[in-house]
Amino acid sequence: xxxxxxxxxxxxFISLIMGYIVFWxxxxxxxxxxxxxDIKLTSVFSILLFTxxxxxxxxxxxxxxxxxxxxxxxxxxxIVLGIVFMVGQGHEYYGLLSRNLTLSSSEFGTSFYxxxxxxxxHVIFGIIMLIILFILTLQGFxxxxxxxxxxxxxxxxxxxxxWLVVFTIIYVVPYx
Amino acid sequence: xxSSYEIEQPRAAYKDYKILRWLTTVDHKEIGIMYLCMATxxxxxxxxxxxxxxxxxxxxxxxxxxxxxxxxxxxxHGVTMxxxxxxxxxxxxxxxxxxxxxxxxxTAYPRMxxxxxxxxxxxxxxxxxxxxxxxxxxxxxxxxxPLNEYNYSDSPGIDYYCVGLLLxxxxxxxxxxxxxxxxxxxxxxxxxxxxVPLFVWMGLVNSFLIVAALPSLNAALSMLLLDxxxxxxxxxxxxxGDALLWQHLFWLFGHPEVYILILPAFGIYSEVFQVFxxxxxxxxxxxxxxxxxxxxxxxxxxxxxxxxxxxxxxxNAFFGASSMLIGVPTGIKIFNWLGTMYxxxxxxxxSMLFAIAFLIEFTIGGxxxxxxxxxxxxxxxxxxxxxxxxxxxxxxxxSLFSVFSGLFYWFPKMSGRMLDEKLGKIFFxxxxxxxxxxxxxxxxxxxxxxxxxxYTYPDLPRFTLLNLVSSCGxxxxxxxxxxxxxxxxxxxxxxxxxSNDPWDGFTLEWxxxxxxxxxxxxxxxxxxxxRPFFDEKYPEKADWKNND
Numbered sequence: 001x002x003x004x005x006x007x008x009x010x011x012x013f014i015s016l017i018m019g020y021i022v023f024w025x026x027x028x029x030x031x032x033x034x035x036x037x038d039i040k041l042t043s044v045f046s047i048l049l050f051t052x053x054x055x056x057x058x059x060x061x062x063x064x065x066x067x068x069x070x071x072x073x074x075x076x077x078x079i080v081l082g083i084v085f086m087v088g089q090g091h092e093y094y095g096l097l098s099r100n101l102t103l104s105s106s107e108f109g110t111s112f113y114x115x116x117x118x119x120x121x122h123v124i125f126g127i128i129m130l131i132i133l134f135i136l137t138l139q140g141f142x143x144x145x146x147x148x149x150x151x152x153x154x155x156x157x158x159x160x161x162x163w164l165v166v167f168t169i170i171y172v173v174p175y176x
Numbered sequence: 177x178x179s180s181y182e183i184e185q186p187r188a189a190y191k192d193y194k195i196l197r198w199l200t201t202v203d204h205k206e207i208g209i210m211y212l213c214m215a216t217x218x219x220x221x222x223x224x225x226x227x228x229x230x231x232x233x234x235x236x237x238x239x240x241x242x243x244x245x246x247x248x249x250x251x252x253h254g255v256t257m258x259x260x261x262x263x264x265x266x267x268x269x270x271x272x273x274x275x276x277x278x279x280x281x282x283t284a285y286p287r288m289x290x291x292x293x294x295x296x297x298x299x300x301x302x303x304x305x306x307x308x309x310x311x312x313x314x315x316x317x318x319x320x321x322p323l324n325e326y327n328y329s330d331s332p333g334i335d336y337y338c339v340g341l342l343l344x345x346x347x348x349x350x351x352x353x354x355x356x357x358x359x360x361x362x363x364x365x366x367x368x369x370x371x372v373p374l375f376v377w378m379g380l381v382n383s384f385l386i387v388a389a390l391p392s393l394n395a396a397l398s399m400l401l402l403d404x405x406x407x408x409x410x411x412x413x414x415x416x417g418d419a420l421l422w423q424h425l426f427w428l429f430g431h432p433e434v435y436i437l438i439l440p441a442f443g444i445y446s447e448v449f450q451v452f453x454x455x456x457x458x459x460x461x462x463x464x465x466x467x468x469x470x471x472x473x474x475x476x477x478x479x480x481x482x483x484x485x486x487x488x489x490x491x492n493a494f495f496g497a498s499s500m501l502i503g504v505p506t507g508i509k510i511f512n513w514l515g516t517m518y519x520x521x522x523x524x525x526x527s528m529l530f531a532i533a534f535l536i537e538f539t540i541g542g543x544x545x546x547x548x549x550x551x552x553x554x555x556x557x558x559x560x561x562x563x564x565x566x567x568x569x570x571x572x573x574x575s576l577f578s579v580f581s582g583l584f585y586w587f588p589k590m591s592g593r594m595l596d597e598k599l600g601k602i603f604f605x606x607x608x609x610x611x612x613x614x615x616x617x618x619x620x621x622x623x624x625x626x627x628x629x630x631y632t633y634p635d636l637p638r639f640t641l642l643n644l645v646s647s648c649g650x651x652x653x654x655x656x657x658x659x660x661x662x663x664x665x666x667x668x669x670x671x672x673x674x675s676n677d678p679w680d681g682f683t684l685e686w687x688x689x690x691x692x693x694x695x696x697x698x699x700x701x702x703x704x705x706x707r708p709f710f711d712e713k714y715p716e717k718a719d720w721k722n723n724d
Contacts, residue, residue: 001285004353008387015395015425019410022421104407107416114402114410 045088208272254317279364299343321411352386378443389432441578453520466505526600537573562622588674592691606656613649
């Protein structure tokens with residue numbers, strides 16, 4: 001089921017990315033990106049988000065081995081990395097807004113905030129699910145056999161994969 | 177016709193149910209019935225809108241409805257009929273009968289099933305709340321940019337359009353996911369994917385279409401909402417937006433959507449043709465395979481709604497060709513159904529009559545549709561009444577007739593009573609007559625140059641006459657619907673009780689009780705062919721003994 005939802009979500013993001021690319025032609029995106037966005041700082045936060053996929057994978061491994069304590073630690077690490085990424089995005093938004101780049105200021109603002117904002121919403125949703133998972137581990141839920149962890153894992157890896165595409169298109173491509 | 181195969185009735189299920197029971201149910205059969213009730217409710221409202229429009233258009237230079245009201249009425253008619261009548265009605269049948277046909281006791285996710293229904297229903301209510309909030313949406317069901325922007329449509333109607341459809345879309349996607357998992361994981365022992373009934377096959381392909389098509393609508397609606405509420409620039413041409421982006425995203429959803437409305441209908445017809453011809457389907461693999469082909473092609477034809485936007489000859493030629501291709505798998509199916517009837521012992525029940533009428537009406541709608549793939553013809557008749565005629569021939573002659581066909585076919589299972597066939601035949605003939613009167617003449621009106629979505633017309637030669645004929649036809653359809661409602665009411669009150677297998681059916685839903693309780697089956701017969709219940713009833717003629 002999660003795969004179907006992911007497929008559906010993927011098409012949602014493809015539509016948004018198409019919107020971004022359509023405005024690319026007309027909106028002087030290349031110069032705006034170079035002037036406004038801090039690729040170095042965002043790269044750091046992106047790497048942290050990608051790391052969270054790794055920590056989640058470790059959590060799953062420990063779960064299969066039945067190591068409850070280690071499972072909790074890796075889950076917590078994943079949550080923290082997710083939150084750090086969101087703090088990074090908040091910091092970036094704050095900086096851009098104070099320089100008068102808003103949703104309604106230009107085509108770039110419109111498509112940039114929509115695309116990264118919808119991704120951010122998905123990360124927040126993922127963090128909420130991870131926190132629920134974490135509480136369940138504290139209650140010993142994962143001593144038994146369940147597919148819950150791997151199901152949510154599909155979602156979390158998907159959110160990271162979307163960011164890989166979004167990051168590449170928004171931040172990296174203008175420098176190529 | 178009564179079959180000799182009867183099962184004892186466990187209990188009368190629905191009669192004693194209280195309101196609270198319906199509000200909290202997660203049983204797929206009850207949810208299916210609620211979907212059908214919801215569709216009926218919105219059908220009455222949107223049908224009244226249609227009658228209002230035909231009253232306005234009955235004579236030239238009429239001022240019964242002003243242009244402002246007329247815009248809201250035709251928009252709400254289209255949006256409601258598509259999203260809150262046809263989709264829920266067909267989903268209702270699927271949610272009810274797909275689990276039963278594959279021998280399951282419920283869908284894979286019963287609670288999500290209930291969630292899907294309620295969120296769709298509240299989406300519809302939210303859409304209608306726009307009337308109270310200062311004006312319904314008024315930019316047509318496909319709601320083109322930049323007319324849908326705040327600086328052109330300043331009533332909140334289109335905001336309600338966005339939110340209502342986002343909710344309903346979410347519900348529809350969850351039902352799609354639910355049905356896919358149900359079909360893939362919950363089939364009876366021994367039932368391979370090559371043996372599921374064709375209605376289930378259509379449901380499977382249809383669910384994949386839902387899951388793949390709805391997200392681009394959701395993305396477009398989100399963008400539009402950002403535009404309208406936070407003044408983003410997506411579709412607002414005045415500030416650098418791209419109006420065509422809306423059309424691309426909308427039709428990338430919209431064309432698969434029209435197949436979402438016809439594939440389940442094909443499924444219903446496939447079952448009805450088999451049972452009432454007393455034969456197996458002619459070319460099972462072709463019906464299933466051509467459906468997959470239609471589903472794939474449906475994502476490659478959306479620009480045929482946009483030929484008039486000037487995308488260039490290369491693009492137009494590609495999409496013209498791909499649109500013509502659609503005719504091939506659809507044509508194959510028509511011959512499958514004809515082949516099923518050929519040499520069969522045909523019983524002309526109301527259900528079968530609608531299926532036969534569908535073959536004719538849908539072929540007319542298909543032929544007028546394939547004409548659009550010839551781009552100069554499209555340019556000539558686009559946005560005229562020719563388009564209106566075409567889309568109603570496929571929506572009514574295809575989708576709505578399937579709902580009627582399915583209703584008469586499955587009503588005994590859903591209510592435990594038989595609909596009155598005599599009243600049903602009156603309903604059928606009134607409906608078919610009214611439908612053709614209303615829409616056939618609109619082909620000519622369109623060719624004569626009458627544009628759609630304009631609230632009145634000048635008194636040109638023959639315009640008034642043809643429009644009056646069309647309006648009379650609409651009235652006739654209204655009368656037909658009243659006959660249907662009376663039939664349903666009378667049947668529920670004191671209709672003839674049905675046995676569990678009134679039509680001598682082939683598939684597993686007829687193996688269950690006449691009015692199934694919470695549990696559909698105590699046990700399911702071993703599935704060895706595509707007609708498990710037929711095998712069970714007639715072991716000496718069983719399909720698996722002969723060939724497949």
